[in-house]
Amino acid sequence: MTDKPTDAPPVHRVTAFDLVSREPWAITPDMLNTIAAIARREHEGPEAVEARQGRPLQNSRTVTQRGSVALVPVTGPVFRYANLFTALSGATSLDVLAKDFTTAVDDPRTESIILVMDTPGGQASGIAEFAQMIRASPKRVVAYVSGNAASAGYWMASAAHEIVMSRTGGVGSIGAVLNIRANKDDGSLEIVSSQSPNKRPDFTTEQGRAVVQSHVDRLAGIFIEDVANYRGVTVDDVLADFGQGDMRIGSDAVALGMADRESTLENLIAELNTSTGDRSMSTTATKPSNEPGDKPVINREYLAANHAELLATLEHDAHAAGARAECDRIKGVEAAALPGHEELIASLKFDGVTSGPEASAQVIAAERAKRTNALATLRSDAPQPVPNAPAPDPEPAAKTTEDPDAPLEERAKATWDSDKELRNEFGTFEAYHGYRRASERGLIKVLKK
Structure with a gap:
């Protein structure tokens, strides 16, 4: 060897x-x-x-x-x-x-x-x-x-x-x-494990x-x-x-x-094109019975019985038109998207009914509610305002000294304008002016307590 x-x-x-x-x-x-x-x-x-x-x-x-x-x-x-x-x-x-x-x-x-x-x-x-x-x-x-x-x-x-x-x-x-x-004639040998005789x-x-x-x-x-x-x-x-x-x-x-x-x-x-859902198929089409002279009613059953290929074409076109309309609807919904409203947009896209304008209205309403809630949250989290300190009482204005050389009315007016208590007492300048004229003439006697 x-x-x-x-x-x-x-x-x-x-x-x-x-x-x-x-x-x-x-x-x-x-x-x-x-x-x-x-x-x-x-x-x-x-x-x-x-x-x-x-x-x-x-x-x-x-x-x-x-x-x-x-x-x-x-x-x-x-x-x-x-x-x-x-x-x-x-x-x-x-x-x-x-x-x-x-x-x-x-x-x-x-x-x-x-x-x-x-x-x-x-x-x-x-x-x-x-x-x-x-x-x-x-x-x-x-x-x-x-x-x-x-x-x-x-x-x-x-x-x-x-x-x-x-x-x-x-x-x-x-x-x-x-x-x-x-039989194998390729000269090869195959050794099988003794534990597996049926291999x-x-x-x-x-x-x-x-x-x-x-x-x-x-x-x-x-x-x-x-x-x-x-x-x-x-x-x-x-x-x-x-x-x-x-x-x-x-x-x-x-x-x-x-x-x-x-x-x-x-x-x-x-x-099969004229059958939907679980309706059973028949080998022969059943034509609607019409009395002699009656015009046939052109409906789906009539087309299925008499013009199956035409009905199949019409239904195919209708499905295609519906698919295009659904694509346009979904695009309209997607155009109404705003950040933070992805889940709402996803639900509206697949509900099969919501149009683009309707989606816009719902998104705007959701955004308004979101901002209102955010404002309410800010207000609830804000600290209570500090009360303002009371303003000090204003000091009484100094009384104007009358010019002894001025006419009576001017002197009375100057005193009237500078004395709040005097205005409260007389109410009107005319009453006070009348009082001063009478006082100048000696017609008024002031009684002191």
């Missing part, structure tokens, strides 16, 4: 087929064989196959809006995540599909969702969870089978509120399958196959239980009447209860 690198044991390289064979599948046999054939290219990993394709590994999916109906396509084999097989075969990534479906559910313009299905099935991983998302949708979900909804595709379709078939559409292939390569069972033995069979049977059991629950039948009904792994076409699937009715995609879109 030498230490040369060429003497080292060969390293097992993970091939594309290894990735395929490790997953249980709910898919039609021919499509699984196609995928396995692509993957069974010895000595090539996923990177090599991708590089030969000469394009990036990506899988984008778009949702088409028709009036109030969102169309979500489910085509080709279904994989849990976007990978090289989605790029090779135009398949569906369940991860992308779930995001697109959630977008349609959250879109306020969307009232109904159609899963447009033409898929042979795919990886079982994640299908049950996505089926639960479909059934829990608050909006009506219809699975329209344009081609096939086989295996995992039917698992998803059965969770919809209604399954509508094209005349040539097929549903069924209920069950699970695991593709195993029994790598020998598929060439009956015991080894039984281990894997139990897993496949359990997965198929969950599949069957979900279909029975979603379709409102028993597990025995599914086992007996739903094809036992085979497919059922169009009206045969409807007769067995695997689907609800037949229609075309365009008719289905028109029906």
Whole structure:
């Protein structure tokens, strides 16, 4: 034995087929064989196959809006995540599909969702969870089978509120399958811990196959239980009447209860566009009965029965106009904003009714109340005013000395102006002047106490 690198044991390289064979599948046999054939290219990993394709590994999916109906396509084999097989075969990534479906559910313009299905099935991983998302949708979900909804595709379709078939559409292939390569010829050796004998069972033995069979049977059991629950039948009904792994076409699937009715995609879109809320859909439109010679009443019911496409266009335009009006209303509310009133503006923006001028009035009233409260707070926090000290009594004005040479009236006036007590006593200057004239003539005798 030498230490040369060429003497080292060969390293097992993970091939594309290894990735395929490790997953249980709910898919039609021919499509699984196609995928396995692509993957069974010895000595090539996923990177090599991708590089030969000469394009990036990506899988984008778009949702088409028709009036109030969102169309979500489910085509080709279904994989849990976007990978090289989605790029090779135009398949569906369940991860992308779930995001697109959630977008349609959250879109306020969307009232109904159609899963447009033409898929042979795919990886079982994640299908049950996505089926639960479909059934829990608050909006009506219809699975329209344009081609096939086989295996995992039917698992998803059965969770919809209604399954509508094209005349040539097929549903069924209920069950699970695991593709195993029994022999390896790459020279690699694999050592499995002795405590885990079932970690790598020998598929060439009956015991080894039984281990894997139990897993496949359990997965198929969950599949069957979900279909029975979603379709409102028993597990025995599914086992007996739903094809036992085979497919059922169009009206045969409807007769067995695997689907609800037949229609075309365009008719289905028109029906859903004229249906709102939880109103049930019918396969034929009911026209209002009018007596011969009566003019029809042009109302929504008449348009729905006779001009479904026109009604869908009108309602779509009305929704668009309403959306524009709501945007203008919100902009008007935002224009009335003042600092400190963010919560009020937020509530008015989303109440759906308050206009811009009404928002301005409420903000001004709130600002006035805010300032009044602030002033009241300042007054309550201010200290009590200090009382003013009483002003001292004014000193009495000095009495003016009369000019003995001035006429009597001038002398009396000077004394009158300077003596407050004198004014209080006589009241008027005329009375005092009369008193002084009489006093000068000696007509008044003053009695002293």
